[in-house]
Amino acid sequence: MSASCANLRGMHGESTRRDMPGRLLRLLSLLQSRREWSGGELAERLGVSDRTVRRDVDRLRALDYPVAGTTGTAGGYRLTSGGNVPPLLLDDDEAIAMAIGLATGTGGGVAGMAENSMRALAKLEQVLPARLRPRLAAFTSATAAVPHRHLAPPVDPAVLAVLASCCRDQEIVSFDYQRRDGETSTRRVEPYNLVTVHGLWYLLAFDPDRADWRTFRVDRIGAPLPTHRRGTPRELPATDAATYLTHAFAGARYRHTARITVALPADTVRAGLFATIPGEIEQHGPRECTIRLSADSPELVVQFLAAIAALGAEFGVEAPEEIAVRLRTVGHGLAATPPSAPGMELGC
Structure with a gap:
């Protein structure tokens, strides 16, 4: 035995x-x-x-x-971090997903992203198994991307890397932050997630000094430093970080605000616009809603007011004088536009 x-x-x-x-x-x-x-x-x-x-x-x-x-x-x-970079082990689907991400990662608002993505893709293609190369070649030859019009300076990839690492490890991070008014302060927060919205990067974090959740534009963050201290695990008051940011942006108030009440359901208004509304929509019964628009740019508020008015339903506007003057100017300009000649095609 x-x-x-x-x-x-x-x-x-x-x-x-x-x-x-x-x-x-x-x-x-x-x-x-x-x-x-x-x-x-x-x-x-x-x-x-x-x-x-x-x-x-x-x-x-x-x-x-x-x-x-x-x-x-x-x-x-x-x-942990060391002198050698370990080999990155990927299965077939992970390798293709990474290659596709690199091939389409020429934008995203990150400085040097286009050049770095192409260099990394070239290295990855060299080590891909022969059975996977035709799949990647088919994708890269059959697709193209229209560059995104960024609304802010590109962010530093090193800053993103530090913030992402602190989010992953639930590590408190400190940094210098420039507010919209140009003032700079030092913040110390518990990072939760990085979110990209329309080409802009945001850090969602809990601020212990203010006992509340806060969002920070990453392009305004400078000198992020991990503190080597773990934050307190917290439950986000939303289903996910993207949902939280969407609601936070909708409820935010900026320098210029206007309200428009329109004889349309809220879902019809959302579906008829070209982008996410910078504000909140309040439904009044089945056939009417009020939209509060708020932005730092008066032009953006006027653009959305005009777009909502162009949906063709009855509407009423409450706006400060600066916005009202711009609306009247736009209205007079459109009213003075001569009709097109018969057979004449207007460009888009």
């Missing part, structure tokens, strides 16, 4: 050693996919014992991969 057990142990040990190269790659892939893993989780994923996991971690360390470990009931393993 003891001889049989010894044979089984020997066979198991031989199998474990034979599977070691592939297992080390799988272990490295797992460490790359999450900030920290417990030894038990890694053992379950790899189908080996905790002891084998410890040995495999030691093997990765011997290959100069910086795997940090902590002991105790809350202990675990994580891949």
Whole structure:
């Protein structure tokens, strides 16, 4: 009986050693996919014992991969910064998704994004398996992107990287922030998520000094510094970060505000406009709603007022004198436009 057990142990040990190269790659892939893993989780994923996991971690360390470990009931393993860049392990779908992201990542409001994306894509194409290259070639040859008209200076990718890392690790970050009025202050927040809206990048974070959630334009953030302190886990008062920002922007009040009541349902107004409304819509019964428009730019408020009026329903406007003057000027200009001659086509 003891001889049989010894044979089984020997066979198991031989199998474990034979599977070691592939297992080390799988272990490295797992460490790359999450900030920290417990030894038990890694053992379950790899189908080996905790002891084998410890040995495999030691093997990765011997290959100069910086795997940090902590002991105790809350202990675990994580891949830290080091001198060597570990190989990035991707399955087929992940590799294609990354290549497509690089091919279409020439915009996004990030400084140097076009050049950096193309260089990275060229490197990725060189190491893609032959079976995947036709799929990527078909995509890149059959698609094109219209550049986005950015409304703000491009953000520094290094700033984005620091903020993204702090969001992932739930680490408090401090930075200099320039407000809309040009004043600069130092902020210390618990970052939650980065969100991009119409080419602009925003940081959604909880501000302990103000005991509330805040949004920050990333192009106005300077010198972000991780504090190496974990923030308090908090529940976002929305289903996700994008939803929170959408509601926050709709309720915000800026320098110029106007209200227009129109004899149309709110959904009809939303569907008939060319972009997201910079303000809130309040429904009054089934056939009428009021839209509050607010923006730093009076031209933007006038554009949306004109677009809503152009939907063809009865409307009434409440606006300050500056907005009212601009509306009258636009109205007089349109009224003075001569009709087109018969057979004449107007360009779009």
